[in-house]
Amino acid sequence: MxxxxxxxxxxxxxxxxxxxxxxxxxxxxxxxxxxxxxxxxxxxxxxxxxxxxxxxxxxxxxxxxxxxxxxxxxxxxxxxxxxxxxxxxxxxxxxxxxxxxxEPGEFTLRAFLNGRMDLTQAEAVKDTVDAQTDEQLRAANFNRKGVLRREVTVIREKVLSLIVRVEASVDFSEEIGELDKPAMKADVLSVREHLDRLVATAESGKLLRHGFRIAIVGPPNAGKSSLMNVLLGEDRSIVTDVAGTTRDYVEEVLEVGGMPVILIDTAGLRPTNDLVESLGIQRTHTMAANADAVWYLYDASCGWQSTDQNTIDSFDRPVEVIANKIDLADPTVGRPISTQTRQGLAELLGSLTEQIQLSPDGPLINLRHKPLLEQAGKSLSECVAAIDAEAPDDLLSVLLADAACHLGEVTGETATPDMIERIFHDFCIGK
Ligand SMILES: Nc1nc2c(ncn2[C@@H]2O[C@H](COP(=O)(O)OP(=O)(O)OP(=O)(O)O)[C@@H](O)[C@H]2O)c(=O)[nH]1
Ligand SMILES: [Mg+2]
Structure with missing residues (x-):
């Protein structure tokens, strides 16, 4: 105290x-x-x-x-x-x-140091306070209640019991006999599988925390800014019938099915000699390259042009083609919408919701947990390889101890003061 x-x-x-x-x-x-x-x-x-x-x-x-x-x-x-x-x-x-x-985070730091919560729960306190969408809050509640803590603790305890088994056979081989290597290998592999399932939640965790980024790209005047505005329900981007209205990208967060989605409106793609516009177009390409999805919007009343095909081919990744202004003409290519009559918008959001749905309930790990769990998994794999290579039992227990240590860094049992300081560094006063 x-x-x-x-x-x-x-x-x-x-x-x-x-x-x-x-x-x-x-x-x-x-x-x-x-x-x-x-x-x-x-x-x-x-x-x-x-x-x-x-x-x-x-x-x-x-x-x-x-x-x-x-x-x-x-x-x-x-x-x-x-x-x-x-x-x-x-x-x-x-x-x-x-x-x-x-100090910032000091109440929660004291709660951790006094054993009221582990590090995953302390991190979840911050996630709860920072939550902006329903799903973010739901996941934060899970971890705050200790679901992830229990999961990691169970895995760690399994590893610790394997260490006890190896060490017992080293110390008391005469009484209890040699280590049963095939049984040991099967048990290490089963712990490793449990760990892998947890590591696999990192992708969903990242999506939930940082949001799903969608770059809306396409030729000038296709209605990209109009789509952004109608989805946000506010006049965020400037809309005019002048081609080349949007010069720089504009991003805004939207909640879709409880998940954070970041819509990025970009400068229309076309050949240009205008310096400002060409810099904006460069940014469009950067945004598209770094987004989780690219929506290519074109004007149905202009028809699908060879330049459209060339542009989407140049993206080198799957692109969702969307035909806008279907109130003016029937499209031949892409998902039909009209930002003016709102036709097709519900379907567009419906398919997006399906695309970003989280896997069934369970704890999600964050980017601090991931490398630690991966290192624990690597030590377990090395332990399996050591069993196959008929390495001495001592080496098995060193590798297992290494895995247990990394698991303990997730919950905090074996975390260094430096790690702990870094976690609480991001908190604000009063947390
Ligand atoms: N008829 C019709 N007009 C639309 C629709 N969507 C947008 N527009 C019009 O198309 C013009 C261009 O819309 P913007 O949203 O500014 O297009 P943009 O793709 O952002 O254009 P840039 O910023 O120049 O690249 C505006 O006059 C809009 O009112 C639609 O669904 N139907
Ligand atoms: Mg625009």
């Missing part, structure tokens, strides 16, 4: 109707009793009391006893009116009584 008591506002930007300030540490209750008139002689954990602060505002004090709080330490959450000055006064009053301003 830490010896100092920390304080910080735990609610967002002021002004707001109400704000909360949290104190955590051994002096939390004692400091609260000095800044809050109405603090009970015998506070009950989780029971709020109403009172007045020494600088005049009033609100609730909610005490939490040690081992029964978010951080695991004695804590108090204090509500006040959410003006900037009221929050500042309360924080200053707590500091005057000996509290220190909390």
């Amino acid at each position: 830490h010896s100092d008591t920390i304080v910080a506002p735990i609610t967002g930007t002021q002004p707001a109707a109400v704000a909360w300030v949290r104190l955590s540490g051994p002096e939390a209750w004692s400091i609260a009793s000095k800044v809050f008139k109405g603090w009970p002689l015998e506070p009950n954990s989780h029971r709020a009391v109403f009172g007045t602060y020494i600088y005049g505002d009033s609100g609730l004090a909610l005490p939490f006893a040690e081992n029964h709080s978010y951080t695991g330490e004695q804590s108090v959450e204090l509500s006040i009116h959410g003006s900037r000055v009221s929050v500042r006064n309360l924080v200053e009053a707590c500091r005057a009584e000996g509290a220190r301003m909390a």
Whole structure:
């Protein structure tokens, strides 16, 4: 447990109707009793009391006893009116009584250090707070409740029990006999398969976190900006009948089926001598190359041209061809839509929803977990190879210990202070 008591506002930007300030540490209750008139002689954990602060505002004090709080330490959450000055006064009053301003992420760091949560749960606290779509929130809730923690712990415990088996046969070979190599190999392979299933969730995790990027490309005047606007439901991009209206790319996030989708409107593709336009067109190509999907939009009333075919061939990747302005002409090629009459838009979104649907329920790993789990898997594969090569048992236990160590870095049991610091570095004040 830490010896100092920390304080910080735990609610967002002021002004707001109400704000909360949290104190955590051994002096939390004692400091609260000095800044809050109405603090009970015998506070009950989780029971709020109403009172007045020494600088005049009033609100609730909610005490939490040690081992029964978010951080695991004695804590108090204090509500006040959410003006900037009221929050500042309360924080200053707590500091005057000996509290220190909390560092970003320090409440959650203390919760981790006090064993209230593991690293995957601490990361999920941040994901929960940062969630912008339903699916992001659902996945964050999963991991915050410890689903990933349990999964990794189960795998790690299996590895640890394999180590015990190898070491027992090394130390007590006379009593319990030689290690059963075929059985050992089968068990290591089965743990490895379990691990691979978890590693395979990284792609969905990345999609969920960073969103599915769609570059809308095509000739000028095809209606790319119009499509962007109609999908967003707002006039984000400038639309005119002047070819070459969009000069730079514009990106916006849209929620589709609970998933974040990033729509990128780009400059229309055509030969040009205009310096600004050609720079914009270069960006269109870069955006298309880095996107998860490319939508090639053309004007159905102009028909499908050989230049359209040449452009999509040049992309060197699958492209979804979309025929716009079907209110003017029937298309011969591509998915028919009209941004003006909204024909075909529901179908377009429907097929996108199917494309980005997550695999069935389960924990998703993030980009920090992935290399650690992969390294654990590599050590297990090396262990299998060592069994095949009839390597000494000692080597098997070293390789298994290596796998267990990497798994422990995911949950935090074997994480270095440096790793832990990096995780909490991205948190903001009050988390
Ligand atoms: N009839 C009809 N006109 C449309 C439709 N979609 C867009 N337009 C019109 O087509 C013109 C060009 O639309 P934009 O959305 O600016 O086209 P763009 O592809 O972004 O063009 P650039 O930015 O120049 O590359 C505008 O006058 C729109 O009103 C449609 O479905 N039907
Ligand atoms: Mg445009």
